[in-house]
Amino acid sequence: MSVAVLAFPGSCDDRDALRAVALMGAEPVRVWHADSDLGGAGAVIVPGGFSYGDYLRPGALAALSPAMAAVRELAAAGGPVLGICNGFQVLTEAGLLPGVLRPNAHLQFRFQDVALRVQRESAWLPGVVAGDTLEIPVKHHDGCYFAAPAQLEELDAAGQVLLRYVHNPNGSVENIACVTNAAGNVAGLMPHPEHAVDPLLGSVDGRILLQGLLDQAVAVEAAI
Amino acid sequence: MKVTVTVRPRAGILDPQGEAVRRSLEGLGYAASDVRAGKVFDLDLDVGDAREAVRVAGRIAEQVLSNPLIEEFDVAAQEPVRL
């Protein structure tokens, strides 16, 4: 199984994501933002960093790139797409995920390990059940999730909220850390699963989300 | 053709930056009951006239410079638009 990791000018965690994908036993494929195909990959990670310097709004300029058109296509065909941090911002700006990420309520960049409460069982979280906690680091300046009340109701009703912060690090509405699209195959989160895969560096709970990405890609491929 | 696009947080949307400014003004003894922070873009567009510039800037503002979920914008030509 191969997983595309997008790279925009200003992406920082693309190399980490590539490494994490390899560690999970899949084949990482680096896709440059100007490319218009995903090199045959069955899954995509839109990685963290500061694409285009986060100038304007985080993710806004990256959302307009040619590679994102290819991501849209894969998503429409049911392929799994995971946006991490800046990647989450890109996916919301591109309209592939609901809501928007705004500056942290305290207006500071924040790096810390956070505890995340699992909201429900999901293909993204193999082996864990509602109520479990995962520990994964966050590091961002604009991670305050926002959606209008009506939209939030819809998200809750449709089970699109996968993870909530146990202690909210950024002011996100309803402590939301991770949401999916309505179909469930596109997910975005501010915490960094690719930084939680190596026991020498800390928690390995990030592997769960990456495994979820791979499992879904395999399932989609089998269905075709 | 020079055009200015101003992007502001929508009414009702929390604006932590504006609020932080308001609090520091308070600390300095200024009586500000509300502060909202937004962005301004001065564009120099290679188009024929000011009217066209405003039209193009509007498209740019919608597509790129603002996120309609949380922001609204307005566009003003820096030279008078002859209608």
Place this chain on the structure above:
Amino acid sequence: MKVTVTVRPRAGILDPQGEAVRRSLEGLGYAASDVRAGKVFDLDLDVGDAREAVRVAGRIAEQVLSNPLIEEFDVAAQEPVRL
């Protein structure tokens, strides 16, 4: 009293945000020869009249909202100032 302060990078000061926006507009097929990005603050000040509001906003802009080394500002009352 509502006043708007607009803060812009001084001429000659690097504006990486404006430049990044310009490049991506170019990529989208818009012909923008220059983009400068600044900030706008809408202040609601508890002062007697618009004229006083503009005066106070000027002080605030100088002291808090801008760094004169790299930025310049202007102030506009949202209601007409009666002189």
Place this chain on the structure above:
Amino acid sequence: MSTIESTPLHRSLGLTDAEFERIRELLEREPNDFELAVFSLLWSEHCAYKHSRRLLAAFPTTGERVLQGPGENAGVIDVGDGLAVALKVESHNHPSAVEPFQGAATGVGGILRDIFAMGARPIAILDSLRFGELDAERQRHLFARVVEGVGHYGNCVGVANIGGEVEFEAAYEHNCLVNAMCVGVLPADRLQSAGAAGPGNLLVLYGSKTGRDGIGGASVLASQGFEEGSEAKRPSVQIGDPFTGKKLIECTLELLDQGLIVSLQDLGAAGLASSTSEMAASGGVGLDVDLSAVPVREEGMEPFEIMISESQERMAAIVEPSSWDAVAAVCRRWEVDATVIGEVTETGRLRCFHGGEAVGDIPVETLTEAAPRYEVARERPARLVESAAVAEDPATPPEAALRALLAAPGTASRRWVTRQYDQLVGSGTVVRPGGDAAVVRLTPSDRAIAVSLDGNGRRTWLDPRRGGMSAVCEAARNVACTGARPAAVTNCLNFGNPEHADIGYELAEAIGGMADACRALGLPVVSGNVSLYNEHDGRPIPPTPVVGVVGVLDDAALAVRAGFRDEGDVVLLAGAGASALDGSDYQKVILGETAGRIPEPDLGAERDLHAFLAAAAGRRLLRSAHDVGGGGLAVAVAEAAMAGNIGVRVGKVADLFGEGDGRVVISARRADVAALRKLAGPVPLQRLGAVGGGEIAVGPARIALAAAVDLYEGALPRIMEGGA
């Protein structure tokens, strides 16, 4: 000679009459204004190290690991497995005092460029900061904005920030210190040099456009008849652009991977003037530069402005003509502008043209080799005393003193700072900041480096020589606490005006002490930077040498952390270095003064201690190790407990709060203590107590673990934000 208001031009540019005479002699003619501007910058303290170069010769600079010592953009050491590490620290003090956010950001940007100019991928940033006391709003503002600026650049550019330090002293109120260090990794066989070579090769400028940034003092040269307000066009503040910085890193590394570059140099202070002359000088060649080919941000820039502009995010490379198309293609892909602005010649001269006209022609070595080097006058400052003088305050119970220290801005947790920095990007951070040194694995290798950046202005103020020694010992000891073997030193010397004899003394003594310590510990100095004239109203900053040490750990999995681990582990004090309250945090916080004399570090014992720690870590005998630093033994023990989130009981100790070198609090499994004692050889091991419980008890001072955490972690958030 052109004059401005009857002041000779050379003086307005900061050159002495004698220096001006010397320039005429070297050129055998009158310099024109352009040439004079170039000389004035290349012969400045900043570029020429006029007052420090001779003193710096005291440093040992060679060693078996050294691939590149001082003289290039950064030093480089061999760390094994075919890998090399580049390191350098640099100051950005003045720009940060003027505009703290942008000053700090561009400081980080500048040190990053020095590292990738060596062909290394930057993997870690450290920052050493000093401000006035935080009870003043202005100082809190400077502190907050500097930290934000350091974070902004490093976070955006995707390089982990893994350490540094912060001190608060009234004496830094008008001269905050912002020193940034960067470490990069490269294949040992791909060391890059700045030396230009190959007449006919092209000089390529790539990165941001050139504006009127940092023209500063040289603006007296601007032609008259400028329109109103032209001064506003010479910004004294630079804007950091980490986005372009990031593209420059990736673009540069790709150019090097493809073997397209002959030599490489960043553009820093004095811009093209210094980078072209350094490239030509170190390659022993000449350069012809066409200034009208330089892409500019503004219209109407004069040749001298283009030559000396300090616009950020620019690099200069020498490439073979046949490589140019490939170079241009890589730069295009990264959306980085690249332009051929000149070529290498055999003339040994730096010749500059503008619109086809020659504007300057200077023999390269007159700018570099022939720059003046002065002997500084030295006179022992009257404040220095002979003996240690300070005793504990009988009126303050030890427990109250411990509480006060844990919550003091100078001693308390730095998490308020480090949580604003990305510590993980690069997937190498095995030990995060907060303890002694951070440890970064050189992924995909198992090898790791430990890095620390330290100084202590207060202690160096009391004894410049011992303070210099101590700074080296402390940085190396921090590295040794992780189990790494200290391998090389970089340093930044922050001092007052060297033309004053007391400052000359401080500078010479501190350098001498540092050099002695480096020699004794077997540490070559491979790079560094000097920041002089840090004074306000005639009052200088305390002498503040800041020392960065990189150590090598063969296996990242062996790294030792500062925090205690398990109930029942034995706590020991390794080393028996002399300690005193003179210059200590206790003296400052409890007694409200800085006085006396700090103890002399025992360099031999220090070396033995480091060797012991590496050996013990290598055999997995250490559960934790934490340096005894600010706040003395009591605070060190408390910190190890808080880092491990477990209590500790330590019995009677002679000296709770004294500071000095050569001591480390370690913990070990009960069963391993005998083996540790055997391994210790000449290093004294004193049993202090045991890990466990919910209380920190050090002799008579007792405090609940949770209460200690609240004081220690809450201190800076409360001061900076009025909350946690």
